[in-house]
Amino acid sequence: MLDPHATLPFAAVPHPEARPARRLTWDSREASPDVAFVALPGERMHGNAFVEAALAAGAPFVLTDLDVPRALRVPSQEESNARDALFAWARQERARNSLVVGITGSAGKTTAKSYAAAALEAHYMPVYNTMPAIACFLIEYGASDRPLVVEMGIDRIGEMAELVDLVRPDVGVVTSIGPAHLEQLGSIEGIAREKGVILQGRRALVGAQAAPYYSQNPGVESYGFGNVTHAGQDLQVTPEGAGFSYGGVDVALPLAAPVQAEAAVLGMVLAQQAGIPLEAAASRLAQVSLPGGRYRVHPGRYTVIDDAYNASPLAVQAALDALGALPGRRISVLGRMLELGPTERELHAQVGSYARERADLTYGVGPFAAELGDRAFATVPELLGALTAEVRDGDVVLIKASRGISWTPEQRAQEGVGLDVVVNALLQARDNG
Known part of the structure; x- marks a missing residue:
């Protein structure tokens, strides 16, 4: 209390x-x-x-x-006194906890948070992760004898330093580095520099994709598959899920893709470093259920992959890699990615080219529809009519775009964001058909 x-x-x-x-x-x-x-x-x-x-x-x-x-x-x-008081209270309660893990990255933060928390049996931040939300979380759970896992997203220069001062993570994690929030952070190098502030704790871990950005940082260890410090072995990905071994323990992840498997390796590394039996950690990892919109697979007479919560070029490419490895007719449905700055058209074109290599049919919607897909639609309602008429049994459909969370439904429909409505329409059509 x-x-x-x-x-x-x-x-x-x-x-x-x-x-x-x-x-x-x-x-x-x-x-x-x-x-x-x-x-x-x-x-x-x-x-x-x-x-x-x-x-x-x-x-x-x-x-x-x-x-x-x-x-x-x-x-x-x-005016800011209540805010200052809240943060002071949060720092006091956080100091009472012996293991706090902070996670950031251009993509995969929420996924990594979910798997890390499962492996550690930790309390973890809900989806909403502003500084006031994190402060309330630390006050509520700081005194717990269970670890804490905190997702630490940023969209401006200096914000990670503020978050680190509040959270003071014992373990700092960077999942990935790629173009996201470029309007505020300026460049990939700026993104890596700002997110790298999280690596100041007692231990620092970075995902395989992010590792090259921190190769000169002393004490930073990498995780994932391949040439990394902490490597999962024998990764296998099928329509039923992903599996690998770590430390001699098998890990099975239902309906998962390589991104989830790498997050599970992070969970196993954290469990091992915390002295938690790997068998128990692996058992909990197998039960992880990601929040809606984060590569959630809906199998049926055709399969819908709901990855519509948010999007950046790196995250879309990872989702397309997973789609390309699945059997059946592969369909990508991509919408606008926000906050990419003056290079946004070029970045959308790059993602669209990537989609055309990995999908059999490519759909785009919004201002960059033609860049994203061969079948281009100005608005979401126009897309829906064509897509629901096209999808057939055996197809695998990936939906991904930015959220536009502050926009009205009408604005989202016009700008090709917030494609959870596409997910819902496909599932309704499938289940009612």
Whole structure:
């Protein structure tokens, strides 16, 4: 329980009615009798505007600079005080944990997080991974006797340094390096430099694809398959899944591709270094279920591969590699990749060329549809009509694009992003057919 009356690393005045909570949230819509609310400054509004709503929902306390019932009130010297208090509290609780793993990369972060957490039996960050979300997670689980796994994504220069200062990972992991968030990070070299800040912990691990970017960094070890420090052996990939061995232990991953297999190697390495029996780690890895949109395979009379959560050139190419290894008529359905800067047309064309080598039919949608596929459609509704009429039994269909999470459904349809609607339409057509 999170006690607002306990000794805290910041000046605060707890209201007599403030009660312990099970967890914290920065989203007032999640406040409840078990969930306290943190009122933070936002881009458009300050969280203080939602304090009354959180209290009405029964929040045990609110972290705020307002003098209200059940407040854990911090001095109101500046707007960011509640945020500073939250981060100070997070650092205090994180210091009570003996093993924190931080994971970043241009692609594969969430997958690596899921497999690392399974191998370690760790608490891990949910999908939403902003700094306030990470701080709330550290406060909730920092004192646990189980390890913590934190996904640490960035989209601007200096952000990883801020995250590392908050999380202070014992093990820093970089899964991959490729063009993503180029508008803010500038170049591949800039991406590698910024993400490499995570490798300052006691141990540093990088995936096979990222290893060349850090070959001059002392103490950095690599994992995956092939010529790496910690290598899985005898990788086999079939339509039923992937399998390999590590340390003499067999690992079987249902409905998995090489990207998931490499993440599972990371899990085995972390388990081995933590003194966890590899057999037990392998058993847990076999049960990992990735969040929707992360290479989730839906077998049936035709197979739908839902990889629609997000996209970068590196991630799309990895998904196409997996598609190209599967039997049946292979169909790629690709949409726009965002935040690629002035080279976005060239990068879309490169991905489209790659798709044409690995798929039998290639579909593109949105502003770069012609670059992405031979069958090009301006909008998602136009794509859907043609695609659902074309797919037949035995096909394998891969869907991947960026999310455009802040856009309206109409904007997503016009820009060729947020293709989870395509996944849903294919599954509905298949299951109702």
